[in-house]
Amino acid sequence: MSWLVISAMFIGAYGFKALGVFGLAGDASTGLARRLAPLTALIPAALFAALIVVQTVGADRALSIDARLAGLVAAVVAVSRRAPFVVVVGAAMAVTAVVRALAG
Amino acid sequence: MTFGLLADAAGLSIVKIGVMSALVFTGASQFAAVGTVVGGGSGPAAFGSAMLLAARNTLYGPVVGRALPESIGGRLIASHFVIDETTAMSSVQSGDEDATDAFWFTGIWLWTFWVAGSMAGAAIGSVVADPRTLGLDAAFPASFVALIAPHLRTSPARFTALCGAGLAVIAIPLTPAGVPLLVAALAVVPGAEFARRRSFDRDSGRRES
Numbered sequence: 001m002s003w004l005v006i007s008a009m010f011i012g013a014y015g016f017k018a019l020g021v022f023g024l025a026g027d028a029s030t031g032l033a034r035r036l037a038p039l040t041a042l043i044p045a046a047l048f049a050a051l052i053v054v055q056t057v058g059a060d061r062a063l064s065i066d067a068r069l070a071g072l073v074a075a076v077v078a079v080s081r082r083a084p085f086v087v088v089v090g091a092a093m094a095v096t097a098v099v100r101a102l103a104g
Numbered sequence: 105m106t107f108g109l110l111a112d113a114a115g116l117s118i119v120k121i122g123v124m125s126a127l128v129f130t131g132a133s134q135f136a137a138v139g140t141v142v143g144g145g146s147g148p149a150a151f152g153s154a155m156l157l158a159a160r161n162t163l164y165g166p167v168v169g170r171a172l173p174e175s176i177g178g179r180l181i182a183s184h185f186v187i188d189e190t191t192a193m194s195s196v197q198s199g200d201e202d203a204t205d206a207f208w209f210t211g212i213w214l215w216t217f218w219v220a221g222s223m224a225g226a227a228i229g230s231v232v233a234d235p236r237t238l239g240l241d242a243a244f245p246a247s248f249v250a251l252i253a254p255h256l257r258t259s260p261a262r263f264t265a266l267c268g269a270g271l272a273v274i275a276i277p278l279t280p281a282g283v284p285l286l287v288a289a290l291a292v293v294p295g296a297e298f299a300r301r302r303s304f305d306r307d308s309g310r311r312e313s
Contacts, residue, residue: 001116001137005147009137010127012151013158018183020165021172038299040160042292044132045261046268047156048252050288051139053272055245058143058284061277071242075249085250089106092246096239 067103071096106247107134107218108225113240114142118226125222129215130187132251133157136285139244145282153285164191171203185211260302264295 056072057063071092078088111121116138128134133154140150164186171194172182185207194207232238256262268291275284 001114001120001141001150002147003120005137005151006120006124006128008151009124009133009154009158012155013128013130013133013161014184016155016158017161017165017186018180020162021169021179021183021186022165023162037163038296039292040163042261042264042295042299043156043160043289044255045252045265046289046291046295047136047153047285048132048248048255049265049268049291050272050285051136051153051248052245052252053269053288054143054276054284055139055241055248057273058276058281060144060281061279063273063276067239068242068245071239072245072249075242075246078246079249079253085106085247088250089243089246092242092249093239096242097237098239100237100239 067096067100070099105221105225105228106243107131107138108222108227109229109240110135110142110225110244110247111138111222112226112229113243114138116226118223118230121226122219122223125219126215128154129184129218130154130158130161131218132188135247135251139248140282140285142241142244143281145285146280149280149282149286153282153289156286156289161186164188167191168194168203168207170200171197171207182207182211185215187211187214189214258299260295260299263298264291267291267294 052072056068057065074095075088075092078091083091107125108118108121111124111134112118116124124134136157137150137154140153141147145153165183168186168191172179190207190211193210194203197203197206232240252265256265268288271288271291272284275287279287
């Protein structure tokens with residue numbers, strides 16, 4: 001990832017934050033934000049779900065079922081048991097590594 | 105810390121990781137951008153997925169408004185700290201002064217730990233030999249499982265997540281890396297429609313009873 005992309009992300013991310021602090025005072029922009037709110041509220045659900053799919057079964061323009069799927073199952077179990085973030089990630093890594101070692 | 109490990113696996117230097125965490129300071133966007141790059145996506149694709157997630161911070165501005173300083177300069181600085189956690193922490197305070205304290209306390213501590221943790225993670229990641237034998241590639245989807253959980257409390261959100269996952273599966277073989285994420289973002293349209301119909305049904309049900 002280049003410095004250009006990082007700079008653009010900084011400007012974009014700060015821009016969105018500042019827009020909310022400064023720009024959403026007027027009635028027109030508040031109305032627009034209110035109309036868009038049902039859509040923006042759902043973005044994390046859509047995007048994170050897609051990221052999970054892409055990084056579990058995605059492989060260079062193809063779908064691939066491999067050890068990562070076992071790790072994902074471990075992560076889902078850990079999250080459903082309200083495990084802390086580090087434990088969720090650690091469990092997924094450990095299960096994937098073991099399955100990969102056994103299969104390879 | 106996890107972000108630093110993952111960003112290191114994506115090939116970012118420790119300096120880039122630290123600067124990114126300090127300046128961008130929106131965890132979800134940073135995870136998404138780095139995840140896109142690890143999946144082989146281009147810089148613009150990474151930027152696109154990061155910005156889609158960053159857009160929600162705009163909605164927090166009016167929520168934290170009472171906690172922010174009056175002066176323009178103060179508000180410019182405060183803007184940097186308008187994120188999920190600071191909004192949540194300051195919005196649960198009853199008094200305006202408590203809201204201000206909660207906003208700055210949460211913001212500054214989170215920022216410090218976020219930057220330090222990212223760089224520590226990057227340092228650990230750089231001494232680890234082969235990320236794949238350790239299952240590091242599974243760390244990405246696992247972290248997203250943890251991040252999505254609080255966003256799945258309503259049925260429209262769960263419906264949206266299913267649509268997004270389905271769109272991603274369809275788009276993966278058809279489009280270049282990174283693009284499936286942007287395609288999946290379209291899932292918010294059926295998701296919002298689902299939410300609208302549900303609230304409509306509930307309203308009409310209330311009227312009948």
